Amino acid sequence: QKEVEQDPGPLSVPEGAIVSLNCTYSNSAFQYFMWYRQYSRKGPELLMYTYSSGNKEDGRFTAQVDKSSKYISLFIRDSQPSDSATYLCAMSLSNTGNQFYFGTGTSLTVIP
Amino acid sequence: GAGVSQSPSNKVTEKGKDVELRCDPISGHTALYWYRQRLGQGLEFLIYFQGNSAPDKSGLPSDRFSAERTGESVSTLTIQRTQQEDSAVYLCASSFSQGLGYGYTFGSGTRLTVV
Numbered sequence: 001q002k003e004v005e006q007d008p009g010p011l012s013v014p015e016g017a018i019v020s021l022n023c024t025y026s027n028s029a030f031q032y033f034m035w036y037r038q039y040s041r042k043g044p045e046l047l048m049y050t051y052s053s054g055n056k057e058d059g060r061f062t063a064q065v066d067k068s069s070k071y072i073s074l075f076i077r078d079s080q081p082s083d084s085a086t087y088l089c090a091m092s093l094s095n096t097g098n099q100f101y102f103g104t105g106t107s108l109t110v111i112p
Numbered sequence: 113g114a115g116v117s118q119s120p121s122n123k124v125t126e127k128g129k130d131v132e133l134r135c136d137p138i139s140g141h142t143a144l145y146w147y148r149q150r151l152g153q154g155l156e157f158l159i160y161f162q163g164n165s166a167p168d169k170s171g172l173p174s175d176r177f178s179a180e181r182t183g184e185s186v187s188t189l190t191i192q193r194t195q196q197e198d199s200a201v202y203l204c205a206s207s208f209s210q211g212l213g214y215g216y217t218f219g220s221g222t223r224l225t226v227v
Contacts (some may be wrong), residue, residue: 004154018174043116043218044155051209060115089145095211098168 005029006089006103014091015112019076023089023103026070029092030101033065035074038086047074047087050097079110114138116219118204124225125194133189133222135204141217144181144209146189148173149221150200158202161187162209194226 006023013019021035032051035110036044050056053067061103062075072091076083117136125131137144146158157171161181172178176194181187193199201221208215 008152031160042220043205044215096160096171098160100155100157104154105151
């Protein structure tokens with residue numbers, strides 16, 4: 001079983017839609033939960049991270065962590081064509097990058 | 113430069129040849145990471161440098177892989193006797209220190225194809 005599972009998509013939505021991206025994980029010891037955005041031919045860019053359970057909001061983006069279900073989500077409100085990218089979740093036992101476990105990424109296209 | 117710079121951006125090599133990939137981190141960033149991103153798979157951690165401490169090499173998949181970094185400057189990842197399964201995008205990231213709160217910047221990667 002992989003440490004982190006993420007549906008690769010692709011996911012296609014109309015502009016303005018609410019997008020829900022999800023990951024599940026198997027290691028209950030994970031404490032840090034991250035979402036990265038990766039445009040084609042570019043490196044991943046850290047969008048948000050949360051520690052332990054709960055929600056975190058940043059503009060149109062909301063990250064949720066449910067440790068009891070080992071499930072994390074990223075919601076994008078009022079999606080824009082510029083949000084079209086691959087979204088990677090990642091989790092870690094600590095906040096240093098040598099212990100990050102990444103999902104395979106979900107490809108999102110927002111249609112104008 | 114303003115970002116993490118990696119070179120070359122693309123590399124095609126014959127099976128069995130050695131390759132060297134370069135990463136120029138953001139100036140002042142003490143932490144540097146190498147990851148591998150194979151098609152359809154998540155990023156895999158390879159190696160981590162933090163200042164002058166001994167590197168964490170726990171992610172290197174075999175002894176054909178090695179990396180060096182002098183102080184807080186450029187890092188090179190070397191793959192000897194390349195195999196087709198080494199084909200991937202190799203990504204470098206740097207940060208001011210350990211920890212997500214210090215920011216974490218990736219380069220655009222080197223796309224390696226072994227034929």
